[in-house]
């Protein structure tokens with residue numbers, strides 16, 4: 624049957640605003656599918672398309688599901704020729720979305736569930752800024768689900784990568800990149816275990832909001848329409864800064880992945896900050912005091928520049944962006960700061976580098 628015939632009820636006029644994409648990530652068996660099902664069942668005002676990234680026997684399929692306001696569920700399969708979304712993200716990811724976009728008007732929100740071992744970073748970059756996709760879609764946020772019964776075994780540990788202790792394992796990357804973290808399966812652990820796990824999570828990602836769940840049940844307003852990559856979302860900026868301040872520099876796990884907040888002098892020149900950001904993201908020169916090479920996984924911040932403008936700065940790995948903040952400026956917390964999540968972050972070294980860039984000792 625023609626897939627267009629399958630979902631006629633969903634063909635209603637929708638805005639051509641960019642479609643938000645929420646990435647749902649988390650280690651194997653943590654409750655991602657449970658969360659998807661919960662969203663699709665509980666949420667009735669949006670028409671949601673779902674992309675599942677599933678490993679099969681030698682091939683991978685992207686499954687797109689559209690759901691209507693009245694709970695009419697229809698499915699279609701978008702077959703991909705080779706590889707999984709995270710491995711050949713550019714070709715397959717773009718193709719999956721282009722396929723979806725040809726059906727625009729039938730959905731107004733996209734949920735993308737990654738496999739348990741996927742690094743959500745490349746996928747996030749694809750959705751965040753992609754010229755081929757134009758303004759059709761925009762990244763709304765990354766939600767990471769954690770299995771509170773088992774997470775301590777792999778989170779921050781080397782279980783998955785014994786050969787290279789400097790590499791962050793996939794589950795830790797997923798936590799580091801998340802905007803919201805659902806600590807799921809709390810029915811299976813006691814309060815002490817839960818609190819220890821939350822401390823560990825907070826030490827990796829100081830800025831994300833952490834929410835405890837059972838069967839991935841969560842207030843959907845907490846995970847959809849986050850606008851995490853939109854500078855005008857000042858409430859989230861405020862929350863993010865407060866969370867980060869409470870966990871600054873605390874890292875309890877051996878890879879030394881942590882969150883560091885750097886205060887930036889108000890009125891910094893754009894050029895100075897740009898130089899600093901390029902140095903830490905692109906030049907691979909940043910080290911901690913013991914000589915370990917730092918890796919910045921995620922950066923977020925608000926900067927007040929010398930010309931009186933204010934901008935939100937964000938990065939996912941090496942991709943970064945400054946976005947002017949023009950609205951509700953009074954709600955943006957005073958001062959300028961950036962929050963860095965990564966490995967071997969040394970606040971003193973970072974401050975020295977920033978000072979050099981401010982003194983224009985670097986061009």
Ligand SMILES: Nc1nc2c(ncn2[C@@H]2O[C@H](COP(=O)(O)OP(=O)(O)OP(=O)(O)O)[C@@H](O)[C@H]2O)c(=O)[nH]1
Nearest residue numbers: 650651652653654655656657739807808837838839
């Ligand atoms: N006890 C308990 N079980 C849960 C909870 N959430 C999910 N489960 C169960 O955990 C199992 C795995 O859940 P899924 O939602 O399939 O997990 P997933 O992350 O999609 O798994 P993969 O696709 O294998 O990575 C299922 O049997 C769920 O019913 C919870 O909060 N408590």
